[in-house]
Each structure stands twice: as C-alpha cells, then as structure tokens.
Amino acid sequence: xxxxxxxxxxxxxxxxIFSKVGFTLDPGGCLLVTGPNGAGKSTLLRVVxxxxxxxxxxxxxxxxxxxWPDPAAACHYLGHLNGMKVALTVEExxxxxxxxxxxxxxxxxxxxxxxxxxxxxxxxFAYLSTGQKRRAAIARLLVSHRPVWxxxxxxxxxxxxxEAQFAALMRAHxxxxxxxxxxxxxxxxxxxxxxxxxxxxx
Amino acid sequence: MSETAxxxxxLADLANxxxxxxxxxIVLPWLGGIAALLLAIGLSLGFAAPEDYQQGITVRIMYxxxxxxxxxxxxxxxxxxxxxxxxxxxxxxxxxxxxSAAPIGAVFTALALLTGSIWGKPMxxxxxxxxxxxxxxxxxxxxxxxxxxxxxxxxxPGRSARAAAIVTLVGFINIPIIKFSxxxxxxLHQPAAVIRLDGPTxxxxxxWPLLVSAAGFTVLFATLHIMAMRNEIWRRRVVAMRRLAARxxxxxx
Amino acid sequence: MLALYIRDLRLNIRAGGGALVGILFFLAVIxxxxxxxxxxxxxxxxxxxxxxxxGALLAALLGLDRLFQADxxxxxxxxxxxxxxxxxLAFTVFVKCLAHWTASVLPLVVAAPLLGxxxxxxxxxxxxxxxxxxxxxxxIAFIGAVGAAVAVAxxxxxxxxxxxxxxxxxxxxxxxxxxxYGAITEPDPFLPPFLMMTALTLFFAVLGPLAAALALxxxxx
Numbered sequence: 001x002x003x004x005x006x007x008x009x010x011x012x013x014x015x016x017i018f019s020k021v022g023f024t025l026d027p028g029g030c031l032l033v034t035g036p037n038g039a040g041k042s043t044l045l046r047v048v049x050x051x052x053x054x055x056x057x058x059x060x061x062x063x064x065x066x067x068w069p070d071p072a073a074a075c076h077y078l079g080h081l082n083g084m085k086v087a088l089t090v091e092e093x094x095x096x097x098x099x100x101x102x103x104x105x106x107x108x109x110x111x112x113x114x115x116x117x118x119x120x121x122x123x124x125f126a127y128l129s130t131g132q133k134r135r136a137a138i139a140r141l142l143v144s145h146r147p148v149w150x151x152x153x154x155x156x157x158x159x160x161x162x163e164a165q166f167a168a169l170m171r172a173h174x175x176x177x178x179x180x181x182x183x184x185x186x187x188x189x190x191x192x193x194x195x196x197x198x199x200x201x202x
Numbered sequence: 203m204s205e206t207a208x209x210x211x212x213l214a215d216l217a218n219x220x221x222x223x224x225x226x227x228i229v230l231p232w233l234g235g236i237a238a239l240l241l242a243i244g245l246s247l248g249f250a251a252p253e254d255y256q257q258g259i260t261v262r263i264m265y266x267x268x269x270x271x272x273x274x275x276x277x278x279x280x281x282x283x284x285x286x287x288x289x290x291x292x293x294x295x296x297x298x299x300x301x302s303a304a305p306i307g308a309v310f311t312a313l314a315l316l317t318g319s320i321w322g323k324p325m326x327x328x329x330x331x332x333x334x335x336x337x338x339x340x341x342x343x344x345x346x347x348x349x350x351x352x353x354x355x356x357x358x359p360g361r362s363a364r365a366a367a368i369v370t371l372v373g374f375i376n377i378p379i380i381k382f383s384x385x386x387x388x389x390l391h392q393p394a395a396v397i398r399l400d401g402p403t404x405x406x407x408x409x410w411p412l413l414v415s416a417a418g419f420t421v422l423f424a425t426l427h428i429m430a431m432r433n434e435i436w437r438r439r440v441v442a443m444r445r446l447a448a449r450x451x452x453x454x455x
Numbered sequence: 456m457l458a459l460y461i462r463d464l465r466l467n468i469r470a471g472g473g474a475l476v477g478i479l480f481f482l483a484v485i486x487x488x489x490x491x492x493x494x495x496x497x498x499x500x501x502x503x504x505x506x507x508x509x510g511a512l513l514a515a516l517l518g519l520d521r522l523f524q525a526d527x528x529x530x531x532x533x534x535x536x537x538x539x540x541x542x543x544l545a546f547t548v549f550v551k552c553l554a555h556w557t558a559s560v561l562p563l564v565v566a567a568p569l570l571g572x573x574x575x576x577x578x579x580x581x582x583x584x585x586x587x588x589x590x591x592x593x594x595i596a597f598i599g600a601v602g603a604a605v606a607v608a609x610x611x612x613x614x615x616x617x618x619x620x621x622x623x624x625x626x627x628x629x630x631x632x633x634x635x636y637g638a639i640t641e642p643d644p645f646l647p648p649f650l651m652m653t654a655l656t657l658f659f660a661v662l663g664p665l666a667a668a669l670a671l672x673x674x675x676x
Contacts, residue, residue, distance in 0.1 A: 049533075049537055050537060051533055051536065051537065069540055070540060072537045072538075072539065072540060073537075073538075073539075073540035073541065075537065077533060077534065077537055079530055079533060080530070081528075081529055081530025081533075082529065082530060083529060083530040083531045083533070083534050084529060084531075085462070085466055085529065085531070086529075087465075087466055087469045088462070088465060088466070088469075092462070092465070095458070096458050096459070096461075096462045097534070099457075099458035100456075100458050100459055100535075100538065100542065101534070101538055101541070102541050
C-alpha cells in the first residue's frame with residue numbers, strides 16, 4: 001500500500017494555494033509538511049483527505065484493495081478542530097466515533113489510558129482543559145484503525161510531556177506499518193521522517 | 203444583638219448551602235408528614251361534604267382544582283421573590299430556589315388546567331374556552347415552560363440565574379391579571395368565592411374541606427420545593443467536583 | 456448508524472439542545488391564534504387543523520439550521536463526510552434528519568391532540584390532524600436538510616434556511632391540511648390527499664438526503 005501524490009495542486013476560494021507538490025509514502029513512512037503560515041499545509045492535508053477537490057494532478061492510494069478504496073477511507077484526519085461534542089462525555093464521544101468509523105482498533109478505555117486520560121473519561125468533554133481536549137481527539141485516532149494519519153498541527157495546545165507521549169504513539173503507529181502526514185512547524189521526535197517544504201514555489 | 207442583626211444573621215446562615223442541607227434534612231420528614239395528614243383529612247372531608255344541588259358529584263373536583271390553581275400562582279410568587287433575592291441581594295440560594303420551583307409550578311399549573319378542563323366538560327359542555335381566566339392561566343403555563351427552558355439552556359448557573367430572574371419578574375404581571383381576570387372581564391369561569399373583601403360566598407360545609415386541602419397542598423409544595431432545592435444543590439456540587447476532577451487529572455501528570 | 460442516531464438524540468435532549476424550545480414555540484404559536492382571530496369556538500374549530508399544521512411547520516423549521524452547522528463548528532462534519540466510503544453520506548444525512556425529527560417534531564405530534572381540544576376540534580378531526588402530522592412532518596425534516604446543507608457555511612444561515620425551505624414544503628402542507636379537512640367535512644375525501652402526502656414524504660426521504668449529501672460534499676472548505 002502506498003500513498004502517492006503527483007504534481008498536486010490545491011486551491012481555496014478560486015485561488016491556487018500550492019501546485020506541483022509530489023510525494024510517495026510507503027508503509028512505516030512519515031512525512032512532515034513544513035513551511036510558513038499560508039504556505040498551504042492545511043490545504044494539502046484537506047486535499048489528500050478528499051475534503052477539498054483536487055485542482056490539478058492526482059493523489060491516490062495504490063493497492064489499498066477493497067478495504068481502503070480511496071485516501072478518504074484510509075485516513076484519520078485530525079484538523080484544528082477536535083470533532084467532539086461538549087455536551088457528551090469523553091467516553092460517549094469516543095464510543096460514537098468508534099462505532100461510526102468502524103475498523104475497531106483499541107477499546108475506548110485503553111485508548112484513553114494511552115493518552116493519559118484514563119480517569120476522566122466519564123466527564124463531559126466541556127469540562128476538559130485545552131490540552132486534555134486535544135488528547136481526547138488524539139485518542140480518536142486509536143479507537144478505529146486507519147493506515148494513514150493526516151495530522152494538522154497535532155500538538156497544538158499540548159505540553160511537553162504530552163508531546164512526548166504523542167510522539168511515542170506516532171512511532172508505534174509507524175512501526176505497525178502505518179503512514180503519517182503531519183503539518184507542523186514544531187519538530188516532532190520522529191526519526192527517518194521525510195520533509196516536504198512548502199511555500200515560495202507558487 | 204438587635205432584632206435586625208439577628209434576622210440578618212439567620213438569613214446568612216440559611217444562605218450557606220451546607221446549613222440549608224442540614225436544616226432540610228431535619229424539616230423534610232415533618233413537612234412530608236404534615237402534608238400527608240392535611241391532604242388525607244381535607245380530601246376525605248371533601249368526599250364527605252354534601253354534593254352541590256346544581257353540579258352534583260362533579261363539584262368534588264373543586265377540592266383539588268382550586269388548590270392546584272392557587273398553588274400555580276403561589277409558586278410563581280415564590281419564584282418572583284427568589285428572583286428579587288437573586289437580583290437585589292445576590293442571595294446564593296435564591297437562584298436555586300427559582301430554578302427548582304419552576305418545574306413544580308409548571309406541574310401544578312398543568313394539573314389546574316387539566317382538572318379545570320375535566321370539570322368544565324360537564325358544566326360548560328366544552329373542554330376549553332378562550333376566556334380571560336383560562337387563557338391567562340395557559341399563558342402562565344407557557345411562562346413556566348419558558349423559564350424552565352431558560353434555566354437549563356446555559357451550563358453556567360450564574361449567568362442563567364440572572365436571565366431567569368429578570369424573565370420571572372417581567373412575567374409576574376400575569377399573576378394579578380389571573381387573579382382579577384374574573385372580575386375585570388365577564389367570563390365563563392365563576393368569580394372568586396373564597397378570598398374576597400366581603401367574605402367567602404361559599405357554604406361552610408364546602409369551605410372547610412377546601413381550606414384544609416389547600417393547606418395540605420401548600421405544605422406539599424413546600425416539601426417538594428425543599429427537596430428540589432436540595433437536589434439542585436447536590437447537582438451543582440457534583441458539577442463542581444467533576445470540574446475539579448478534570449483539573450486534578452491535569453495536575454498529576 | 457444507530458450510534459449516530461443515539462448521539463444526535465442525546466445532543467438534542469441534553470442541556471443546550473433545542474428540543475424543548477421547539478415544543479414551546481409550537482404551544483406559543485397555537486396560543487396566539489385565538490387572540491388574533493377572536494375566541495369564537497366555531498371559527499377555531501374550522502381553522503384548527505390549518506393552525507396545527509402551520510404551527511408544526513414553523514416549529515419544525517426552527518432548529519433545522521443547526522442540523523449540520525453544529526457538526527461543522529466542532530469539526531465533526533469533516534469526519535462524517537470522510538467516512539462516506541463506509542457509511543454512505545446520504546444515509547448519514549437521513550439518520551440525522553430522523554434524529555432531528557424524533558427529538559424536536561415528534562413531541563409536537565404528541566402534543567397536537569391536546570391543542571386540538573383547545574381549538575374545539577371534533578375527536579375525528581383531531582385524530583386525522585394528528586395522523587397527517589405524524590406522516591407529513593418527516594418530509595419537512597428531509598426537505599429542510601437540503602436547505603441546512605446549502606446554508607451550512609453561511610454565518611447567519613438560519614433565516615435563509617427557512618426562506619429556502621418554506622416554498623418547498625407547501626405541497627406537504629396542502630395535502631396535509633386537505634386530508635385533515637377531508638376527515639371531518641362530508642363531500643371531501645380523506646384518503647387520496649393522505650396518500651399523496653405519504654408519497655411526498657417517501658419521495659423526499661430519498662431525494663432530500665441525496666441532495667443534502669451532494670451539497671455537503673461541495674461545501675467543505
């Protein structure tokens with residue numbers, strides 16, 4: 001299974017944000033998308049996720065088979081927003097996403113434990129601090145299985161300890177043959193990660 | 203200690219939710235017992251009372267209809283007083299009192315409308331007419347529901363408390379309208395028979411059971427209200443503890 | 456999909472959800488009418504079904520603009536759209552409509568007989584009006600989903616949704632009210648308009664979610 005983007009261009013509001021972007025990602029591969037603000041990092045991720053139309057070029061998943069027909073089906077997308085309902089408890093939120101997204105991976109309790117929220121799963125999401133909310137959103141990546149993680153500033157709002165914890169989760173995912181595309185301006189502690197510099201080429 | 207200072211201190215004592223909970227624990231069984239006793243006496247007297255020569259047995263519904271209607275207004279008055287307590291004195295229990303009274307008041311109002319409807323069908327030949335008394339009570343019911351929705355709309359009790367207090371006070375103008383609607387407008391509903399300047403126009407054999415059962419329902423309301431307030435205080439404590447739990451979990455890691 | 460239904464139902468009923476407000480709005484609309492037309496019971500009995508229908512229509516439109524907007528604001532909508540390969544997006548929309556209907560419109564249908572009494576309607580008329588509401592109101596939710604999906608990205612789309620949706624639900628209103636009248640007035644039939652309305656509901660149950668899914672797919676930015 002390979003995630004391939006070739007000569008990709010993306011636009012937002014009729015304006016081309018980036019063009020001629022290409023990369024290939026093999027199982028276990030990690031790609032860090034870096035660049036200044038407005039370089040199109042988020043747009044690239046949303047184009048790969050299928051949330052924005054492709055302006056030019058192609059992006060696709062090779063030999064994904066029946067199980068992963070297109071990138072959207074094979075991707076976890078963690079955007080700026082956490083995708084959690086404040087009126088529901090953390091557990092209710094995660095359980096919903098697990099049932100809705102299918103491909104059960106970790107149990108909800110285990111996922112919460114691995115992001116250090118094991119004890120507060122019964123609390124409404126609204127009561128959590130910003131960092132806790134982000135970690136709950138990260139736990140969503142763990143409850144269902146997707147080979148590709150698309151992460152947009154995943155460590156926003158996390159403290160140093162949680163960042164290290166998250167880096168460990170990412171390494172574990174790569175070790176299992178997963179792929180990661182992360183847009184960030186902070187160095188993530190991943191060895192052997194490729195880097196895609198964006199900006200200045202438009 | 204002067205008289206006013208003493209009463210202020212007492213009020214301050216009551217303001218402490220912990221004191222209130224302790225006091226409620228002592229008072230509640232007594233209130234419940236008194237309510238049950240009064241209701242038993244009042245309602246059995248009501249069944250023993252003579253039937254009306256015009257209305258026959260249907261008049262017996264009066265012994266619950268009138269107390270329900272009376273309580274629907276009393277409860278609103280209590281809420282209006284609590285609203286003043288919230289806005290003027292910032293009494294910490296006032297908004298608890300307001301919030302927990304609203305559902306009870308709504309139920310009493312609904313029961314008053316329901317029993318009135320059941321009484322009205324054989325008497326007036328229709329379940330419902332849009333006359334001044336009935337309409338104003340229906341409006342009161344809507345106001346109750348609105349206040350309930352408002353008190354539950356916001357997660358932060360402080361903000362919703364002031365909003366609910368203001369709405370409650372504005373809605374209070376409906377209470378005199380209900381009370382005097384039967385005098386101001388010519389309505390199908392009969393005029394006041396018990397509380398009027400020239401004394402009651404209702405026969406004593408019916409008046410006494412009515413008064414006893416009204417007193418019984420009033421005590422029942424007090425009981426329910428204190429219980430609801432206790433629940434609300436507990437609910438707020440649970441919320442505070444949960445927020446604390448979220449913060450603690452953060453601090454440990 | 457059951458999980459989505461339960462989640463939306465929970466969100467609607469818990470604090471901050473709009474279910475209770477919709478019912479209140481319905482009650483208030485019905486209560487205002489007698490003031491407007493006067494307390495003439497015969498007149499009220501005659502216009503009763505129409506008032507029930509208009510009240511239910513307005514109340515059903517009330518919370519519709521939040522149908523997708525709430526999900527968009529917290530990022531859930533992206534995930535719902537992305538999962539289209541496993542859970543067809545149109546079906547997701549269908550389930551969301553169903554949950555919206557259960558939480559905010561079904562209580563109105565339950566309250567309708569009581570309000571029918573207030574309007575001095577006959578028992579048969581009340582039963583007919585309630586039945587038509589039960590069968591007809593889901594169509595409002597399904598059509599409304601299209602409006603909600605189109606307006607999801609607009610900052611103040613609430614009013615626009617109502618303006619877009621109202622003309623489309625008029626056929627449902629026509630058949631619903633004429634079926635209610637058909638049950639009480641003698642020469643008019645009940646069954647033909649009722650069946651027409653049922654057909655409309657079924658038709659929009661398919662078309663509405665499909666169109667809304669298409670709009671959602673293109674509204675992402």
